[in-house]
Amino acid sequence: MGMEKELEEFREIAHEILKREITIQEVxxxxxxxxxNKLEVRRKHGLDVDEDKLKTxxxxxxxKILSLRRRLGLDTPE
Structure with missing residues (x-):
């Protein structure tokens, strides 16, 4: 079921989330x-995917990103 691409994408996202300085636009x-990425993983697992929920x-x-950054003591962009 080849999830290598999605796993690598998530690793890159996590790495970027934990950068010291980040703008709200980057967030x-x-x-x-x-x-x-989450919707693609769900699709590959045969689960329902509602593209209309992408924005939400x-x-x-x-x-979640802002909360994580606060808990880790990283700056929280405004």
């Missing part, structure tokens, strides 16, 4: 990449 872009999922991921 939004990373959240969108993460949401797209990305918004949720923005909050």
């Amino acid at each position: 939004r872009e990373l959240a969108l990449r993460w949401a797209r 999922l990305a918004e949720e991921h923005v909050e």
Whole structure:
């Protein structure tokens, strides 16, 4: 079921999330990449994928990224 591409994408996203300085625009872009990657993994597992939820999922991921950065003591962009 070849998930190498999606796993590598998630690793890259995680690496970028943990960078010292990051702008809110970069957070939004990373959240969108993460949401797209998540939907692709779900698709490959034969699960329902609602493309209309991409924006909502990305918004949720923005909050997750900012929360993670706060908990780790990293700057939180405004």
